[in-house]
Amino acid sequence: MCARAVWLAFRAPLGGRRGFTCQADSQGSGRITAEVIEHLERQALVDFGSREAVVRLEKAVAFADRLRAVNTDGVEPMESVLEDRCLYLRSDNVAEGNCAEELLQNSHFVVEEYFVAPPDTQENWNEAILTSSVFHENQVISYISRADGQQAQL
């Protein structure tokens, strides 16, 4: 128990806060603090949803930690098994495309040739209400992106 406490202290993330999730089970790393949870949820845009999910992550991390035992001094990371080859590059000619209509069909919310997204934050939503003149079913469209990838602000 004492050694574990020392280990946990050593591994404390920046800020040093330890949340409710650091209840050390025998396989938990104790590193999944509330701060880390929040950060991951934001990065991944996926929420943990339950305590079990946090425990599962802790176990996954503990599992991954076992790689520390491998000596990788002087070993280069391998990104692809085909690293010794040149990737094929097509010649820069337009050979296909013009399928905006087909692609738009798969989206739930489309306006003309634009995929429609809600405003990116609550603040922008507030601002958009004041400046935008386009309303659609109680929503405000402030940023929309076209099927060809360009963005336009209304």
Place this chain on the structure above:
Amino acid sequence: MGSKINELRGQKVSAALKQGQITPTELCRKCLSLIQKTKFLNAYITVSEEVALKQAEESEKRYKKGQSLGDLDGIPIAVKDNFSTSGIETTCASNMLKGYVPPYNATVVQKLLDQGALLMGKTNLDEFAMGSGSTDGVFGPVKNPWSYSKQYREKKQQNPHGESEDSNWLITGGSSGGSAAAVSTFTCFAALGSDTGGSTRNPAAHCGLVGFKPSYGLVSRHGLIPLVNSMDVPGILTRYVDDTAIVLDILAGHDPRDSTTVQEPVKSFILPTLTDVSKLCIGIPKEYLVPELSSEVRSLWSKAADLFESEGAKVIEVSLPHTCYSIICYHVLCTSEVASNMARFDGLEYGHRCDINVSTEAMYAATRREGFNDVVRGRILSGNFFLLKENYENYFIKAQKVRRLIANDFVNVFNSGVDVLLTPTTLREAVPYLEFIKEDNRTRSAQDDIFTQAVNMAGLPAVSIPVSLSSEGLPIGLQFIGRAFCDQQLLTVAKWFEKQVQFPVIQLPQLLDDCSLSLENEKLASTSLKQ
């Protein structure tokens, strides 16, 4: 003299089609009827009946004119539901893509269709191909047809009835379980799976099939909804090695749409018949002899090694020293690449979209919560953890370094003169679903992928061959691993071995008794796609 559909392989069916002994439409209808009868297995998510019949009609016209496209013309095939199929729903067994209809075909699908194959349907899988049981998809689990086989039931001293009494059915393995179930019940002659950590070989072993993973870079991934870009490959499931070779012959080769396919022209994969194995060197990796390996699989592995030796091959023990770290390395790299690949599912351009429209972030988060199951979300979160700035070096880069060590282990062994490695495919035979679900997906995957995932990290070709039935009457397979881009040699050895072991055909009396396929003038037993 009539011959039953369960005795046929594609080769002779192809011959029969050419000779007009059976028409593509008749064959198609037989397979559709079998799909209906085996619906309880849940192998198919979408049955493309109209499409298949139309294709059969066109195939028939070609045969009448004597203009068949090749060995696959008029042959029923199935495709795992993580390959894009134009105009046919492609779901990845996930809420995220329910109702998604791709506007294009995956390259491998297009190649099969160009050869006149009949697309019977899209098969079931673990959600987004994450899993080793085909139990975690949104359409429910796939049942292993061997649960209902005479061979299994007799051992359990049950009557070989239909499915109604059975609540202790077995898993198919995964994640390409639907494709495996589809092939092993004769609803098609070949099926596409995908293989990232063993997802084609694992269900092949559990369902008594040939499950082939090609070298990375040999077969196009364009249209295969990606999991781990540096490891994914399309896989092939068939009942016979010759059939695998025919399909591979069509699929292999450079695709301008997939820049990770190698550019060298590929030779034909038509397999010579090996009669003399005395020049072969078979390697047995000692680190694969793990305590968890069932005694029956271990015994079969040993007998297989003895068989090669008794026929004159050189059989030696070899070492892959980093084997015990392989599954951990795979876990880190897999979740990291998955986290990146799943980022495209945001509800904007395709797939599920939630009703929340307050802000983009809220919309993305709710869409992804609703669209993905726990397994997928868990892997995304794990992957994102390993990719955080403070963790990147210690986890992701570290794993990439370990990957090189693992790949080098294989290179060293093959450089020492070994032609092919022989290992188990799975720890044991298929288990009952109720037992399988006692552990979570990640734990199971870590256990079940143990012999298969190192191959994906090294990009090597590998194949699982069904060897024999266990004491419970269930299939056990063994795996052969070859050198990179020596897929033909690997399959040639596998074909020789297949002939030696004579794995029995599954007996499903209730399903197949009245499904005889009459082929005049020839007794066709155990025939394949090839002439």
